[in-house]
Amino acid sequence: MTILARVARRYLLPLFLLMAIAPSAQGTEVLASWNEGEAKQSIVRFVESVTKEGSADFVPVPERIAVFDNDGTLWGEQPMYFQLLFALDRVKALAPQHPEWNTQEPFASLLKGDVKAALTGGEHAILEIVMAAHSGMTTDEFEQIVRDWFASAKHPKTGKPYTEMIYQPMLELLDYLRANGFKTFIASGGGIEFVRVFSEQVYGIPPEQVIGSSGKMKFELKGDQMVLNKLPEVDFIDDKAGKPVAIQKHIGRRPIAAFGNSDGDLQMLQWTCAGPGRRFCLYVHHTDAEREWAYDRQSSIGRLDKGLDAAADSGWTVVDMKKDWNRVFASEK
C-alpha cells in the first residue's frame, strides 16, 4: 500500500463515516441523560475551557487525563460489590475440590447459604474468599472464568446481567471527554484483571487504561508452556491513599479530572485537583432509592462521608443522581 493510500484509509475513511452520521449526531444532545443544572453545566464549562486554544486554561491533548472509579461511579455496587458476588459464586463452584471448607470459616457459612455470617469476619473473611476465587489459575484461565460468569450471572435485585448495570450518564460523559481529546482511565478499588475483562466492550476503555487492586503473579512453566500464574497474595490495594500511588505508577502523569463516589476516592480527587491549572473533581452521590439506591455517610459499601465535606469545602461538583440524571442504567430506554 502506498503512503497516500494508507493516509486515505487512516483519515478519509473515518471522516466519511463520521460525515455520514453527522446529521443525526448534530441532532443528538451531548450528555443527553443529564438534566440541565449545575452538575452538567460544570462539566461542560470545564471541558470547553481546557480545550479552547489560546485560553489560559488550555491543556494539550496528551495531558488530558481523566480517571474514573468503577464501583458506584460507572456501575452499581449494592447490595455488595459485584466482584464479591462473583467471588461467592466462584467459591461455591470450587467447593467440591475443597472438602476442608465444610468446616472452615468463612467458607462453611457461605456454603450453607449464610452470606451474612460468612462476612462477619470482616476484611479478613472477604480477603480469604477473594483470594480463593482469584488465585490458583493462570491469567488466561481467570479471564475465561470471569467472562463465563458475566455471560450467565444476574444481579440479585434487578435480575439484569451485571454489564447492564452501568450508568448511562457516565457512558455519555466518557464519550464526551474522549470526543474532546481526553484519555479515559479507570482507577478501581476492584481487581484490575476482573475489570479488564469487560472494560473495553462496556466502557470503551482498553485493558492498558485500567488500574485496580492486584494479586501477585509468577511467570513459570506449566506443563510445556510458560504461563503467568495468579498467586494467593495481595500485590496492591488501589483504594484511598493507594489511588494516587497507583495512578502515578500506571500513568506517570497527574490527571486533570477525577470522578468518584466514595471516601475511597477522596485522595484521588485531592491529588487531581491539587495540581496547577484548571482541574475538575466530581462525586456521584447516590440519592435515588427508587431507580437505584440511596446511601452515603452511614453505608458500609461506598461510604461517602469525608468526601461530601471535602467536596463542599473545595467546590467540587456533586451529582445528585435523583435530580441530575433523567436515566440511570444504560439498559433502560
Added chain:
Amino acid sequence: MTILARVARRYLLPLFLLMAIAPSAQGTEVLASWNEGEAKQSIVRFVESVTKEGSADFVPVPERIAVFDNDGTLWGEQPMYFQLLFALDRVKALAPQHPEWNTQEPFASLLKGDVKAALTGGEHAILEIVMAAHSGMTTDEFEQIVRDWFASAKHPKTGKPYTEMIYQPMLELLDYLRANGFKTFIASGGGIEFVRVFSEQVYGIPPEQVIGSSGKMKFELKGDQMVLNKLPEVDFIDDKAGKPVAIQKHIGRRPIAAFGNSDGDLQMLQWTCAGPGRRFCLYVHHTDAEREWAYDRQSSIGRLDKGLDAAADSGWTVVDMKKDWNRVFASEK
C-alpha cells in the same frame, strides 16, 4: 464549534498536513537506516501479515501491542547503564548533606572518584547508590532533577547528551509500527520515573506507555500540600521473569511483538512469542565496536548469552548492528 467543524479539524487537518508531506514521504524509504537483509525483511513481513485484512494472521488494531526494552535496545548502555551514571552524579551532588558518606561504602569510594571500588559491592552497592539518588523527594521534584541532569550531562566516551545516544534504526522501527496501528510500550529494567522524563519527547512514547522498575511511593502531606513522596524501598524489579509480570500488570494484554537485547529480556520475548497467532521477537546484537560497542555472552552489562541460544532455537530475528544498520545513533547524519 459544530460537530462537522470538529470533525474537519480532527481529520481533515492531519490529512492535509500529511498530503503536503506525502511526496517527500513517498520518496523516503521506510526503515531507511536498515540495510536490506533478513532482519529488515522479517520485520516488514511480520507487519504486513498482521495488518492485511482477511489474512489468517490479521490482528485487530487494539491488540497490536509492541514492547521494547530500553537500555541497549533503544539507546546505549555502555560503559554502564546511563541511569547509574545519573545516580553517581546525584550522589556527588548530595554529598555535602551527607557527611557520613565520607566513611561509608559504597559512597566513600565513589566520592574519592573510585567508581570501580564503589561498585565492587555488587548489586547491593548499586542498590544503595540508586536508592540514595531516587528517594527522599516528591515525584515532581524527581522529574525536575532528572530533566536538569539530561540538559547538561554528557556521555563519558562520546561526549554526546544521553538523549542523542538513541538508535536511529529503532526510532524508525517505532514509527513504522505506529504507522501500522501498533501501540508501542517500553518495558525497561531501568526506573520507570527516570525513563518517563524523556520517553515522550525522544521516542514518542507517552509516560502511560512506559513500564519499568520502581520504588515505593507514599501519598502524604508536605507543608500544606498533598504530594507523592519517593521512599527508599524497592517496589518492583522489571527484569527477567519480572518483565512478563509487569507487562500483564500495566497492559493486561499479551504483546504480539517484543524487542530486546539481553538475557534480561528473554522471558519477555518468550511470553510474547508463546502466544497464539503470528508473533515477532527480535534481539539487537551489539556487534559494532567501531560505531558503538561489541559485547554479548561475557558482558556484565547487557549480557546476551541464553538469549542468543533461544533466538537460534526459536527462529527469532537477531539484528547484527554492524551489518544490518547503516546508521547507529540518531545524532549522526
